[in-house]
Amino acid sequence: xxxxxxxxxxxxxxxxxxxxxxxxxxxxxxxxxxxxxxxxxxxxxxxxxxxxxxxxxxxxxxxxxxxxxxxxxxxxxxxxxxxxxxxxxxxxxxxxxxxxxxxxxxxxxxxxxxxxxxxxxxxxxxxxxxxxxxxxxxxxxxxxxxxxxxxxxxxxxxxxxxxxxxxxxxxxxxxxxxxxxxxxxxxxxxxxxxxxxxxxxxxxxxxxxxxxxxxxxxx
Amino acid sequence: xxxxxxxxxxxxxxxxxxxxxxxxxxxxxxxxxxxxxxxxxxxxxxxxxxxxxxxxxxxxxxxxxxxxxxxxxxxxxxxxxxxxxxxxxxxxxxxxxxxxxxxxxxxxxxxxxxxxxxxxxxxxxxxxxxxxxxxxxxxxxxxxxxxxxxxxxxxxxxxxxxxxxxxxxxxxxxxxxxxxxxxxxxxxxxxxxxxxxxxxxxxxxxxxxxxxxxxxxxxxxxxxxxxxxxxxxxxxxxxxxxxxxx
Numbered sequence: 001x002x003x004x005x006x007x008x009x010x011x012x013x014x015x016x017x018x019x020x021x022x023x024x025x026x027x028x029x030x031x032x033x034x035x036x037x038x039x040x041x042x043x044x045x046x047x048x049x050x051x052x053x054x055x056x057x058x059x060x061x062x063x064x065x066x067x068x069x070x071x072x073x074x075x076x077x078x079x080x081x082x083x084x085x086x087x088x089x090x091x092x093x094x095x096x097x098x099x100x101x102x103x104x105x106x107x108x109x110x111x112x113x114x115x116x117x118x119x120x121x122x123x124x125x126x127x128x129x130x131x132x133x134x135x136x137x138x139x140x141x142x143x144x145x146x147x148x149x150x151x152x153x154x155x156x157x158x159x160x161x162x163x164x165x166x167x168x169x170x171x172x173x174x175x176x177x178x179x180x181x182x183x184x185x186x187x188x189x190x191x192x193x194x195x196x197x198x199x200x201x202x203x204x205x206x207x208x209x210x211x212x213x214x215x216x217x218x219x
Numbered sequence: 220x221x222x223x224x225x226x227x228x229x230x231x232x233x234x235x236x237x238x239x240x241x242x243x244x245x246x247x248x249x250x251x252x253x254x255x256x257x258x259x260x261x262x263x264x265x266x267x268x269x270x271x272x273x274x275x276x277x278x279x280x281x282x283x284x285x286x287x288x289x290x291x292x293x294x295x296x297x298x299x300x301x302x303x304x305x306x307x308x309x310x311x312x313x314x315x316x317x318x319x320x321x322x323x324x325x326x327x328x329x330x331x332x333x334x335x336x337x338x339x340x341x342x343x344x345x346x347x348x349x350x351x352x353x354x355x356x357x358x359x360x361x362x363x364x365x366x367x368x369x370x371x372x373x374x375x376x377x378x379x380x381x382x383x384x385x386x387x388x389x390x391x392x393x394x395x396x397x398x399x400x401x402x403x404x405x406x407x408x409x410x411x412x413x414x415x416x417x418x419x420x421x422x423x424x425x426x427x428x429x430x431x432x433x434x435x436x437x438x439x440x441x442x443x444x445x446x447x448x449x450x451x452x453x454x455x456x457x458x459x460x461x462x463x464x465x
Contacts, residue, residue, distance in 0.1 A: 079353050080367050082374055124306040129367060138307050138358055138365035145309050 004217035006177055006209035008199045013150040013175070015218060019066040019143060022053065023133065023155025023162050023183075025117050026071055028110040030156065033099035035110070041186035046156045049184040050116050052211035053154050056182055057117055059215050066146055067123040070133045072161060073104045073111040080129045080136075132164040140172060150175045152214060153206075154182030159194035166198060166205050176206035179214055220291040227406065227446050229438035231428040235379050235404045240447060246377045247287035249280065249296045250362065250384025250391050250412075252346040255339040256299075257385060260328035262339065265321040268415045273385045277345045279440035280383040280411040284346060286449045293375045294352040297362045299390060300333045300340040307358040307365070346383075361393040369401065379404045381443065383411035388423035395427070395434050405435030408443060 003012045028034030030046045037043050060067050074081045078095050086092045093103045100110030106127055119125050126139045133139050143151075151174050155162050162183050166176045178198050185191035198205045209217075223240040226233035255261035257273040264270055287294060301308045305324045316323045316332070323332050329339030335356060348354055355368045362368050372380075380403045384391045391412050395405050407427060414420035427434045 075353075077351070077353075079374070080370055082370075122304060124302060124304065129370065136367040136370050141309075141358060141365045142306050145307065 002217050002219075004177060004207075004209050005213050006207035008203055008207070011150075011175065011177060011207050013177075013217075015063055015065050017147050018150040018152060019068055019146070019148045020056065020060040020152045021068045021070070021133070021155070021165070022057070022113075022117055023070050023153065023165055024072050024157075025050070025053065025069070025113050025155055026073075026111060027100055027114055028073075028104055030114055031100070031110075033110070035093060035103050036186065038093040038098065038103065043186075045186055045188070046184045049154065049156065049182050050114065052179070052181040053117050056152070056154060056179060056211045056214055059218060060152075061120075063218050065152075065218070066148065067119075068126060068139070068142065069113060069117075069119045069123060070126040070128055070139075070155070070161070070165070071106075071111060071113065072128055072131070073106050073108075074129055076102070076105055076107060078105075130164075131161045132168040133161070134165065134168040134172065143174070148174070150177070152177050152179060154179045156183060157185040157190075158183045159185055159187070159190040163194055163197070163205075170205045177214070178206060178208050179211055180208050181211050221448075223447055225446050227436075227438045228442045229406060229436035230424075231432050232436055234406045234436040234438060237404070240379065242291040244376055245290075245379040245381070246293040246295060246372060246375070247284065247381050247383070248362065248394065249284065249294070249346055250382060250394060251297055251299050251386075252277070252280065252342050252384060253298055253300075253339070254329055254341055254343055255333055258329065258339070258343060260339070262316075262321045262323075262327070262332050263415060265327055265332070266319050272415060272417060272420070273413045276383070276385070276411050276413040277343070279408065281345050282449065283381070283383050283408055283411050283440045283443060286444045286447055287381070288349070289449070290447045292381075293372075293377055294348075295355060295368070295371065296342055296346070296348045296352060297355045297357055297368075297384070297390070297394070298335075298340060298342060299357055299360070300335045300337075301358055303331075303334055303336060305334075359393075360390045361397045362390070363394070363397040363401070372403070377403070379406075381406045381408065383408050385412060386414040386420075387412040388414045388416075388419040392423050392426075392434075399434045406443070407435065407437040408440050409437045411440050 029036045101108030128137050195208050199208045220242040330337030355366050357366050424437050
């Protein structure tokens with residue numbers, strides 16, 4: 001049994017029943033020329049999460065913790081993209097050609113995960129069509145099959161896909177620890193508040209800890 | 220596309236319940252017409268079962284597929300199978316499949332059994348999907364569980380579903396039950412579905428008719444096509460011989 005010094009209080013967990021979940025570390029969000037930038041965001045803010053995420057990933061792999069990656073995106077024919085999503089804000093970029101291929105489309109270069117935290121064999125990749133990683137995916141089944149109870153979560157963006165996924169996971173009975181320096185937002189204030197919301201009211205959605213606290217907890 | 224207000228002669232009621240078959244809101248879902256289930260050397264063949272009962276429905280199923288395409292319906296195909304790393308395979312499912320001599324993910328004459336990307340997992344040529352038709356890859360028997368099927372149907376404004384596929388009592392039934400619970404009006408084509416055991420196929424059809432049609436209704440392909448019109452299904456590429464029903 002291990003324990004992580006997290007906020008709002010220490011959480012016990014078992015490596016065998018824990019998973020590291022990295023959310024949407026995709027080129028389309030993190031690098032220039034993709035979806036994030038098309039929406040007018042400064043993608044460099046997300047890059048800060050990469051280095052801590054690499055260290056956490058290396059640790060998880062070393063100790064044999066189950067690792068899962070998610071990618072937001074759509075079938076090439078867009079049959080799984082609600083019209084409301086395609087036309088949000090009157091203007092859409094999903095499916096259109098960009099410097100990294102068709103934006104947010106499975107199989108395109110921008111849709112894939114950045115090299116620094118790229119999945120290896122044995123690490124399932126969940127392709128999701130929404131913000132939450134559970135909705136209309138096989139993530140829940142994969143976690144149940146493996147007997148997973150605790151999720152250590154990193155990724156982007158804190159208040160959108162990370163938050164939605166943690167809320168979904170929490171409702172399904174998982175205990176979630178968001179790694180604060182392994183997640184990021186285009187809006188620093190949303191990153192801060194997003195983390196506050198997770199741990200409020202005695203960990204209403206889950207816990208928050210740093211990459212160092214995670215690495216220390218598993219020795 | 221034509222809105223049909225004639226009903227299909229089905230059991231236990233003329234289908235559909237609202238009396239309207241609108242191609243804009245109707246889907247044909249073709250369940251698991253995979254080589255592993257109805258092809259020589261696949262999962263079912265390895266378990267030692269007689270394939271003829273799951274191959275005979277291929278002819279009516281092709282006919283239904285041609286008719287639905289001609290009528291402009293939304294067409295979907297499902298495939299049961301697992302990620303190559305087997306991360307979506309429950310341990311008890313794997314155990315049971317090995318016990319009967321056809322371990323999922325293990326090597327077989329058609330590649331790794333029930334594993335995505337392998338030749339056994341592919342849809343047979345007779346029911347090959349066309350561009351624009353959606354393929355749903357599912358890890359279980361029901362086609363909604365852990366898939367995006369429900370979103371696909373909602374986005375296409377589907378309210379009515381007709382089923383072909385195999386096997387009647389397992390994947391077709393589970394999917395029909397899940398669809399019915401979600402409010403879809405369902406019709407199973409009795410001769411375009413099949414089961415390894417004939418009495419199970421017949422019981423599965425009978426179960427649908429209880430309580431005034433607890434899950435929906437069933438009808439023959441003839442009954443459907445006589446109402447929605449037909450179209451020649453086109454040539455089969457690399458046609459495999461289809462045994463006649465006993």
